[in-house]
Amino acid sequence: MTNRQIEKTIRAAMEHAAPDRLDDILSSCTWQQSAAADRKSEEAGPAVFSRIILDVNPSISLEVDENEKVLSARALNADAEVLLEGMNLKGASLFETVDRIVQDMVKRGYLSDIQNSILISVEDDNSERCGRLQEKVSLRIEKDMEENLQDSKEGASVLSQSVEEDSELVALAEEYGISVGKAALIRKMLNREGTATAEKGEKNSGKMKFEDLARMPVNDIALLAEEENMKDDTVTYLGHASSKAYIGHKGALKKALSYAGIGMEKVRKQKIKLSCKKGMMVYKVKLKTAAGKFKYILDARTGDMVRCKKNGKGKYRKYGTYGKYGKYGKHYMKHYRKHYCGYRQHPMTEGGTGTMENANGYENMSPVQMPEGAISEQQAKEAALSHAGLKESDTLYIYCHPEIDHGYVEHYDVKFVAGGMKYKYAIDIYTGKVLGRAVKDKRMKNGYAYEGNYHEHTAPAGTVPEKTPDGEDSEDKISAEDAAPEAVNPAEEMLEEEEAFAIALKKANLQERDLLRWKVKLRTKHGRTVYRFKLRIRGYVYRVDVDAFNGSVTKVKEKVNF
Amino acid sequence: MIPTSPPSAPEPREMSDAELENCIKEIAAGDKEALSKLYCDTHAAVYGLALSVLKNSHDAEDVMQDVYVRIWESAPNYRAMGKPRAWIYTITRNLSLMSVRGKNRTSLSDPSELEPETAEENLTDPDERIVLENVMNTLKEDERTIVILHAVAGMKHREIAGMLGMELSTVISRYNRALKKLRRSLEEAD
Numbered sequence: 001m002t003n004r005q006i007e008k009t010i011r012a013a014m015e016h017a018a019p020d021r022l023d024d025i026l027s028s029c030t031w032q033q034s035a036a037a038d039r040k041s042e043e044a045g046p047a048v049f050s051r052i053i054l055d056v057n058p059s060i061s062l063e064v065d066e067n068e069k070v071l072s073a074r075a076l077n078a079d080a081e082v083l084l085e086g087m088n089l090k091g092a093s094l095f096e097t098v099d100r101i102v103q104d105m106v107k108r109g110y111l112s113d114i115q116n117s118i119l120i121s122v123e124d125d126n127s128e129r130c131g132r133l134q135e136k137v138s139l140r141i142e143k144d145m146e147e148n149l150q151d152s153k154e155g156a157s158v159l160s161q162s163v164e165e166d167s168e169l170v171a172l173a174e175e176y177g178i179s180v181g182k183a184a185l186i187r188k189m190l191n192r193e194g195t196a197t198a199e200k201g202e203k204n205s206g207k208m209k210f211e212d213l214a215r216m217p218v219n220d221i222a223l224l225a226e227e228e229n230m231k232d233d234t235v236t237y238l239g240h241a242s243s244k245a246y247i248g249h250k251g252a253l254k255k256a257l258s259y260a261g262i263g264m265e266k267v268r269k270q271k272i273k274l275s276c277k278k279g280m281m282v283y284k285v286k287l288k289t290a291a292g293k294f295k296y297i298l299d300a301r302t303g304d305m306v307r308c309k310k311n312g313k314g315k316y317r318k319y320g321t322y323g324k325y326g327k328y329g330k331h332y333m334k335h336y337r338k339h340y341c342g343y344r345q346h347p348m349t350e351g352g353t354g355t356m357e358n359a360n361g362y363e364n365m366s367p368v369q370m371p372e373g374a375i376s377e378q379q380a381k382e383a384a385l386s387h388a389g390l391k392e393s394d395t396l397y398i399y400c401h402p403e404i405d406h407g408y409v410e411h412y413d414v415k416f417v418a419g420g421m422k423y424k425y426a427i428d429i430y431t432g433k434v435l436g437r438a439v440k441d442k443r444m445k446n447g448y449a450y451e452g453n454y455h456e457h458t459a460p461a462g463t464v465p466e467k468t469p470d471g472e473d474s475e476d477k478i479s480a481e482d483a484a485p486e487a488v489n490p491a492e493e494m495l496e497e498e499e500a501f502a503i504a505l506k507k508a509n510l511q512e513r514d515l516l517r518w519k520v521k522l523r524t525k526h527g528r529t530v531y532r533f534k535l536r537i538r539g540y541v542y543r544v545d546v547d548a549f550n551g552s553v554t555k556v557k558e559k560v561n562f
Numbered sequence: 563m564i565p566t567s568p569p570s571a572p573e574p575r576e577m578s579d580a581e582l583e584n585c586i587k588e589i590a591a592g593d594k595e596a597l598s599k600l601y602c603d604t605h606a607a608v609y610g611l612a613l614s615v616l617k618n619s620h621d622a623e624d625v626m627q628d629v630y631v632r633i634w635e636s637a638p639n640y641r642a643m644g645k646p647r648a649w650i651y652t653i654t655r656n657l658s659l660m661s662v663r664g665k666n667r668t669s670l671s672d673p674s675e676l677e678p679e680t681a682e683e684n685l686t687d688p689d690e691r692i693v694l695e696n697v698m699n700t701l702k703e704d705e706r707t708i709v710i711l712h713a714v715a716g717m718k719h720r721e722i723a724g725m726l727g728m729e730l731s732t733v734i735s736r737y738n739r740a741l742k743k744l745r746r747s748l749e750e751a752d
Contacts, residue, residue: 001748003741007713010697011606013690014714017619018609021627022601026594028627029634171643539738560735 050124050133052094053163053181056110056117057217058083060101061179068094068133076179083108098137099144106148113149114244117157117219121181123165130162134236142238157222157239161185161232176214182221186213188232189225212279220281227274246274246300252283255303256296266290274300282306370402370409374429377401380412383432384425394418402429411435426524436524494548500531504544507553508535522548530554577603582646590637601630604647607715608654614706615658617698625661629654647717648725655707692751693744700747705740708733 001009048063048071059076060083073089075081083104089097102118105111111118120138124130138160145156163169163184173183190208208228213221222241225231247255249272256272257264269288276282281300287293297307375383377400384400385392392398398416402409403426412427426436497520505512517536522529529548534541545555577585582603588596608629612622632653640649685691697706707726711717719737723730 001745003745006693006741006744006748009689009693010610010709010713012687013685013694013697014610014613014710015606016685016687016690017613017694018606018626019623021623022598022605025601025627025630025634026597028631029594029597167641167643170641174643558735558739560731560738 049126050122050129052133052137053119053121053123053179054098054101055119055121055179055182055218056105056115058105058110059179059182060084062089062094062097064094070094070097073097077177079110083110094137095140098140102141102144103148106145111145111149114242115217115219116145116149116155116239116242117159117217117222118145119181119185119218119222120158120160121163121179121184122160123163123180127162134160134162138236138238155239157219157237157241159185159218159222159235159237161188161235172210176211178214182214182218185218185221185232185235186210188235189213189221192232208276212276215279216276216281220276223274223281224276243274246281247283247298247303249274249283251303252285252298252300255298255305256285256287256294259296259305259308260287260289260294262287262289277306280306370429374409375412375427375432377412379432380427380429381414381416383427383434384414384416384423387425387434387437388418388423390416390418400427426526435526436528438524494529495531495546495551497531499551500546500548501533503546503551503553504531504533504535504542507546507556508542508544508558510535510537510542525554528554579644579646582650583642583644586633586637586640586646586649587642589634590640597630597634600633600650604650604715605630607710608650610710610714611651611654611707612658613698614710615655615703616661621661622658625654625657628657632657645721645724647715648721651711651715651717652725692748696744696747696751700743701740705736705743708737709740709744712737 047065049066050064052062052064053076054060054062057077058080060080061074061076063071063074065071070089070092073084073087075084083101087100087104089100092100102111105118109115118141120134120141122130122134122137124133138158142156142158145158149156161181161184163181165180169180169183169187172187173180176183187210190210190213208224213224216224219241222237223243225237226241231237252272253264253270257267266289267287268290269286271284271286273284274281275284277297283296283298283300283303285294285296285298287296292310295307295309296305298304299306381392381398381400385395385398396417398414400412400414403411403413409429410426411429412425414423414425414427416423422440424438424440425434427433428435501518501520514537515535516538519534521532523532523545524530525545530545531548533544533546535544536542539560541559543555543557543559544553546553577599582600585596585600589600605626609622609626612625612629613619616622616625629650633650636653640646685694697709701709704726708722711722711725712719717725719733720730722728723733726733
């Protein structure tokens with residue numbers, strides 16, 4: 001039986017098995033509808049006159065009656081739920097409610113001097129009342145923010161607009177999990193961008209995408225609106241959005257010059273602008289010099305190079321300190337979005353947080369919720385460095401992030417380059433114990449130069465000194481025994497690749513002749529060395545991990561691949 | 563082991579989404595004719611989906627009736643967004659899950675009540691009977707749901723992924739796995 005025949009039979013079976021209850025349904029519908037109508041009229045409370053949506057990253061919808069008393073306050077995302085927890089706003093006046101919300105947002109760090117923008121969207125059938133409310137609320141919020149952010153030099157940035165819900169807007173808001181107000185603002189901005197480029201006679205390259213803007217906090221959207229001249233006439237802007245979280249135009253120029261290895265005197269023409277690329281805030285720097293044209297895309301927070309081009313027409317060339325893909329390799333964008341698009345709820349974390357622990361900015365924001373008792377990223381870095389017998393100053397770069405698998409934080413991944421070697425450590429999130437390690441010689445073109453195998457924990461000559469890390473008095477300090485990986489029986493011998501391959505084939509229930517392609521790598525996972533096979537057959541890819549010592553299969557994963 | 567046929571496209575639907583939306587609009591205005599039309603187009607899938615969750619033909623029948631009554635009640639609140647099928651089947655799934663929860667709460671005094679009433683008993687065609695039996699007994703609940711939504715309701719994998727909140731790739735792989743399982747068990751039965 002083919003798939004199509006099976007589908008056909010299931011369909012026919014269901015059609016025949018389904019009983020005919022139409023008469024019963026029609027007879028109960030008359031009663032139900034009148035009863036529902038009665039119930040509706042009984043349950044109907046005071047009428048909602050206006051709806052006000054506040055967006056920072058937490059998005060809150062307030063419904064008010066004709067006397068501007070709050071009838072309901074609804075959280076539109078996870079951050080707002082946390083914010084509104086325990087807050088009883090029903091029956092309070094609109095101003096009182098707004099005061100409390102702004103105060104709480106400042107206290108929790110959603111509003112600060114680096115993040116000073118708030119969007120107010122008012123929905124009301126009566127346009128006069130809508131305009132009045134919009135003005136009143138925005139002035140009140142501006143005043144509230146200035147009172148609460150006294151230390152800030154940036155002031156408040158309040159964006160306000162009136163919104164009329166339509167099906168497209170509702171669909172957009174639902175699709176991207178944002179409020180109708182934010183969806184309306186983004187749609188207006190994109191329309192504005194489209195008209196502006198059309199007026200200039202330029203081709204709309206579609207560089208700003210709805211999905212990119214949807215995942216950004218309101219402050220970044222406001223910044224882009226200012227920078228790209230995407231301010232819509234129907235949106236009122238009070239104050240300026242803060243760009244304190246970013247390195248600024250001057251900083252970006254300085255970074256670009258250092259990557260290009262030239263001085264300012266050689267620059268004939270320059271163009272710098274803040275933009276967004278795949279949901280990441282970047283500076284685009286164009287330099288015209290005697291040596292040629294340079295184009296850089298720099299991470300707006302750190303100035304790290306994301307992309308660069310020199311005299312190239314569509315072809316990236318290696319240039320600058322870190323090569324064509326920048327500091328963290330070609331996965332930088334993925335890394336950035338996963339770890340720094342802080343306000344967004346991380347899809348892999350249960351419940352997500354996206355909340356800021358304090359108002360110190362992006363550096364302190366982690367979208368990944370670490371379990372209680374977990375060590376910090378800095379401690380994980382220290383554990384890895386001390387195991388390698390190195391100091392942070394010895395490294396060319398070091399970065400650390402929690403590795404998430406199936407919604408749980410598995411371990412910290414610490415990667416660094418020192419002495420021409422590339423180190424990768426897996427650090428236990430509770431004890432700081434080294435779970436796995438791989439070292440790659442950067443000078444080697446192919447493959448990883450694993451230092452023997454992880455179980456024997458032999459350090460490569462010249463790279464890892466034999467001394468044990470000498471401890472400082474700290475409770476979290478990892479002892480030499482803890483840091484050292486478990487020793488294995490030296491008599492245990494590593495399997496040959498062919499043996500492991502046979503095991504993998506057997507486990508995946510495949511024949512070698514079925515394979516279109518396969519490859520194998522040696523990897524360390526949870527402190528065990530495994531052969532990682534990727535077996536490709538028509539329509540499917542199997543990943544099978546075979547323990548390199550005892551031949552047990554630790555993981556089998558099947559993936560559809562067309 | 564190796565899938566030989568490419569992923570199949572869902573069977574063409576009898577009523578288009580726009581027609582269904584019009585139908586819901588008419589239902590909102592109190593038109594019973596429209597409800598009958600909608601019933602004829604969707605009742606097999608609604609029943610199948612309820613059956614896939616409940617595994618009991620009597621409960622599935624009750625849920626099916628509740629679904630159309632709910633559609634009749636909620637039609638005035640329906641917002642046309644081009645996804646009427648997702649709306650109908652989401653109602654079905656929610657009511658089925660509520661029914662499962664309700665059943666779990668009530669304790670059964672008579673052990674004979676535990677005996678499931680199977681839908682395949684009503685079928686006369688032996689092929690259909692075997693296939694339905696296999697769908698109910700061989701597949702897991704989520705696989706059953708995906709198969710019913712695709713094969714009976716005619717929903718596309720992308721729509722199913724959106725409705726069930728799953729990744730598209732997960733839906734496709736579960737669907738393929740389910741069909742593979744079915745094929746294998748049907749071959750064994752032969």
